[in-house]
Amino acid sequence: MEFCLIGQFKKKLLQFGIGFLLLAFIFALQKNAFPYLDQFITRSNSFIYDQILHLTVGNKSLPPRxxxxxxxxxxxxxxxxxxxxxxxxxxxxxxxxxxxxxxxxxxxxxxxxxxxxxxxxxxxxxxxxxxxxxxxxxxxxxxxxxxxxxxxxxxxxxxxxxxxxxxxxxxxxxxxxxxxxxxxxxxxxxxxxxxxxxxxxxxxxxxxxxxxxxxxxxxxxxxxxxxxxxxxxxxxxxxxxxxxxxxxxxxxxxxxxxxxxxxxxxxxxxxxxxxxxxxxxxxxxxxxxxxxxxxxxxxxxxxxxxxxxxxxxxxxxxxxxxxxxxxxxxxxxxxxxxxxxxxxxxxxxxxxxxxxxxxxxxxxxQITSQFDWHTNTGIILILLSGIVFTLLFPYLGPVLLPILFLFFITIILIASYLFFHFKNIFVAPGLLLALISLQALANFTYSFIQERRQKNRIKQLFSQYIPPSYMKEITDHPEQVNLGGESREMTVFFADIRGFTTLSESLEATELKRLLNSFFTPLTNIIFDHQGTIDKYVGDMVMAFWGAPLVDEKHCHNALAAALAIRGKLPEINQQLNQLNLPSVKIGMGLSTGIMNVGDMGSKFRLSYTVIGETVNLASRLQDLTKYYRVDILVSEASRHHQDDILWMPVDKVIVKGSHKAVTIYEPQGYYAEVPQEKKDEIRDYEAGLQAYYKQNWQAAKTQFETLHSSYPGRYLYSLYLARINAFISHPPSSDWDGTFRHVSK
Incomplete structure (x- = not known):
């Protein structure tokens, strides 16, 4: 037991070191060593003070002096x-x-x-x-x-x-x-x-x-x-x-x-x-x-x-x-x-x-005193808080860390309010908020890096398996396969499990293996049934493409059909997982159609038949953005124009991370003939609100989205646009704004 604790402590030494460096940074900030950051904290304190003042003003009777x-x-x-x-x-x-x-x-x-x-x-x-x-x-x-x-x-x-x-x-x-x-x-x-x-x-x-x-x-x-x-x-x-x-x-x-x-x-x-x-x-x-x-x-x-x-x-x-x-x-x-x-x-x-x-x-x-963080009391408070956060946060998982982070933030703000209301002292919380935010961000970043490393290890494990369709095409039609590489129009598909890190931490190794096998097997069958090629499995992610090794004139149609079939299959997959005493999963899928490079790529030690290019990157980003927009499938503009028998919902006009080109992204609602009339009416009203949004007719757009949000409160997209509209009403966009939203993260 003692050896285990020492081992855990040694694994956390880097995080402890970063935590103490951030604590030293806060003390330097306290001495105005970084004027711009100091101004940011000052503005934050001013904002918090204003909110507290709004909550407490008018509570005292005014003497007529x-x-x-x-x-x-x-x-x-x-x-x-x-x-x-x-x-x-x-x-x-x-x-x-x-x-x-x-x-x-x-x-x-x-x-x-x-x-x-x-x-x-x-x-x-x-x-x-x-x-x-x-x-x-x-x-x-x-x-x-x-x-x-x-x-x-x-x-x-x-x-x-x-x-x-x-x-x-x-x-x-x-x-x-x-x-x-x-x-x-x-x-x-x-x-x-x-x-x-x-x-x-x-x-x-x-x-x-x-x-x-x-x-x-x-x-x-x-x-x-x-x-x-x-x-x-x-x-x-x-x-x-x-x-x-x-x-x-x-x-x-x-x-x-x-x-x-x-x-x-x-x-x-x-x-x-x-x-x-x-x-x-x-x-x-x-x-x-x-x-x-x-x-x-x-x-x-x-x-x-x-x-x-x-x-x-x-x-x-x-x-x-x-x-x-x-x-x-x-x-x-x-x-x-x-x-x-x-x-x-x-x-x-x-x-x-x-x-x-x-x-x-x-x-x-009735003059409010201002607590001075430069006093011995202030220095001790910062020091103790920094030590607690430094030693505590590395041991918190990705679920508990944000919960405790929000808890501490709330406690600090409530304490500032109580001191103001009952003691007439304003304890500006900016330094403490900066300290806890930097500590939490550092640990989040570290966990993210560890997660990426974990996924890379899984990638190395699964990449040794050659896709059956690839082997079959080489065996049956070697003359049609260009291993040297070529550029052609294809459709690429990405899908992954939502919240995979949380799931992996809550399951034993054998349970995790069963979950992945139970998840990937039906997905792979659907992709194969629709003439798709599995490129690779990377942890919880599967990548596939249509249009190679053999040319497929209906590559986009087949890819979209596979994505819709996977979405329809997900309830059955979750039912099977539950029968195995495994948790249900959610999935995010991204599709994109365009010119990409395809061929055998790698090193002399290992080759893999794969695709690369901007279209591939876009599909990957769209899959990541499903978490942001809280949808199951996101499709690029090029893919949408290949399929007219599907009811489409335009989600946003975006520039994804790593790109400089704006694209309109869509969510397929299903085949047009199978979608209920209520959903068609909803999409019609949504598109009207979206047009008002792009024309910067904020009030009309706000009214339309408020109506939609009231009718469909579970639809996150309406809340997202309402938040943007309110922000633009307060701070109108520049004159060259065309409705594009730039994503700076995946």
Missing amino acids: VVIIDIDDYSTQAEGRWPWPRDKFVTLLSNLKKAGVVVIAFDIVLSEAEINYAQGLEKKLQSINNQTLSQELMPLLLKAAPLIDNDQAFAKTLSENEVVLGFLFHDNPDIKKGALPSPLLFNNSQSVNTLTLNFLHFTGYNGILNLFLKAAGHAGFVSNVPDLDGSVRHGLLLAVYNNQLYSSLALSSVMRYLLADNVELMTRRIQGKEELYGINVGGLFIPTNSKGQLLIPFWGGPATIPTYSATDILHNKVSSQELSGSIALLGSTMVLLGDLHQAPLSQSFPGVEMNANIITGILEK
Whole structure:
């Protein structure tokens, strides 16, 4: 027993070695050694996060501490087009203050002065050579200018309210407009080196009019940084410009609400490097990643946060009870102002509402923490998982391995969901999923190679048997057999047992031999009865051809008749197998007609009368594709055109692996006269749907295939086309698409 276990362990050493190499690869991936793969994992994590967010959003009640004052289409229709005169902002701020709003945050950038029309007219008069007119109007304009200076009035109102203004960071160093607020202050005389921490650095900005900045005294940036797929999931709280650290509008608003003038950056050493993991504001901890970002705590889709039109505030149409004690964010949801962003819950999510969600999440302590795989805990989890997968997978068979693979994938995803839902922690599963997928793929590949080797050994065993028909033709008509080789039109046939590997592992050697003999004997008889030549048996596969050694003008007709007869014989074969206490089998057959080379080929040690060529390769690929399309027989276009008394079902237009030529493949339903009318009607409806598919009339095709799928749910082909149609609706094909599907595997 001990010797057996040691022997099994030695046989698995190569798989163990591959497993540990893949584990090392994952650790290299963790250190961004492969940027493109790292991006793929990041996108995968983003997709999973979006799905979890969709499942959990809306489960929490929304506290009324944050409101949005929306400069929407309704407001611009009532008050005039944007930008508005600054006197409207004066009224807006005054009304919000009266309503009891604690902090007012501007999610708009006020970087330019408003035109003072009295001053403008004064300058115009100075350029006009009309002394009388200037003497009469100039004193009036000089007197009126201060009275209609909206910027001064707005600045005065700013100084009388708790206001946080917005500015914009960007990466255009040529644009530096307006003024920036003072950098962020830290408590306890904390020293922060912005070059050593992993903050985002910007090179340009759209600042604030200095008059307004001095009056308000507080500001924050409103810049959004989308993820790789263009979606905004993270809110940036801190950013660096000119080696100085600045706070976002959301963070600055929270600071004003909590009456905090400074913050404390929470850092830790990870793998010898100082990294940020949170911010402390007035005793309130905000979890972040190393870049100073947090996952935006979406409370729902757009318009979830209480929102009021700016015009209603201007005209006192909103009660103080709805606004009192709140933080009010002034922004716009209008498309023309361009503050709509792709987000997990919407393709057009207002930027002002993103900030409102962030502020609400911070104040309610509902910010989702992000598990860091670079920590010791993360490294240990990856290491333990990799060791378990490396030692376990090599011992799993082809049936159990995919089951456990899917089981582990499901467990990882469920765990990620549970941590998010109950602990408010997002454990990005991308690295673990990559690890288990690579481990499973490596073991699948190894098993496949072993299976091919097994089939080759069976091939060597069976190829020593010369086909009886070949020997008979040589004996009876040697002059008609060209052993030297020639090219002629023929039909070639391939068939094999589905799931042969699983069957072979479940049977003893003697049982396997009985099964193969019981299977091949009736198949061989049918092929011989229809004037076919057995080329070879390779494991569970039989290859035959028609049209050689003797010329057969009806080679295609006889081959198709043999295939249909084999399909009809299969129930009887399975019944005989069951009587022998052997499992039933399923079969896949592929036929192709065309020019091929036929003759005695091999070496001086062994020759075999066989066929080669593209037509042979195509037939082999068609037999393999029966598993993909879940049919018993697939026939090439050339074979189909030789036989008109059969009801044909066009399956697909494909380019098989190893070829560059598109062919239409068919499934024979039976002889036309013997097929029931219901099947004929089904094929007619299917061909109508297929025509709509090729014409890219997706909706018509989808309707037709949905009807067929509903009527014939067991027909996999209808599900396959529905999946393709849905994919093309989301991502239309290129303009040169002709309906061809390229198979990259057998």
